[in-house]
Amino acid sequence: MGKVKDEVSGQKPTKTPQGKPKGGSLGALSQFMGNFFSAKLYKPKQGWYARLYTGLALGLLAAGGVWNAYQASLDYSPGWRLGIPAVLAAILGWVVFRVVQYPVFAEFLIATEAEMNKVSWTTKDDLYRSTLVVLATVLLLAVYLFVVDWFWLFLLRMIGVLQFSGAGGFGSTS
Structure with missing residues (x-):
């Protein structure tokens, strides 16, 4: 049996984690908000069909919500009855557009479309x-x-x- 010297530690030095930006959830929130208010497209030529169909599906869900808001506002004056759903439709349309352009989600959709292209139909x-x-x-x-x-x-x-x-x-x- 070998002896271990008392002054030498048997532990390996720890490595600093790499990959995630420092700043925690505040940095992630600021990145999300910066992307949300940006009109820039993320890798516009990649994952086009996956983004299109995902956006259409989310748009249908949003349209259902707008229709529900319209049905709930039938008792109000015509300005409110049409204004509330119009503003809601504009906000939800922007949210859907930005969700499919969010870098993490867009990378997922790009990878999904790439894998679906490999399938032997x-x-x-x-x-x-x-x-x-x-x-x-x-x-x-x-x-x-x-x-x-x-x-x-x-x-x-x-x-x-x-x-x-x-x-x-x-x-x-x-």
């Missing part, structure tokens, strides 16, 4: 044939289970195990 003919196989299998299985169920119902009625009193069960006349 099936052809229309293969999809058609596979769908027919699945539908035929489900139909045959449904017919088979119906016949088996009917057979056991018939058999159990014949030997007197199942007796329906007409209270709405399967095979009743009510």
Whole structure:
């Protein structure tokens, strides 16, 4: 067995963390607010379809909220009835636009679109044939289970195990 000298520590020196900016949540908040009030596009040529469809989906959610606000303001004068939803639509439209341009989220959408481009999609003919196989299998299985169920119902009625009193069960006349 070897001896460890008392004056030499066995611990490794610690490294300073790299990657996250210093400043904590205040720095992240200032970065978010700086991006929120900026009209700059983040990597506009990359992840275009993913951003478009994400923006459309978020826009539909925002439109539902605006419609709900419009329905809730029907009792007010025409200025308020149209003004509140218009201002809300403008604010939510800007929020949706900035969300899909936020660097962290935009990088995620860019990476998602890049991965989706690597997928080997099936052809229309293969999809058609596979769908027919699945539908035929489900139909045959449904017919088979119906016949088996009917057979056991018939058999159990014949030997007197199942007796329906007409209270709405399967095979009743009510």
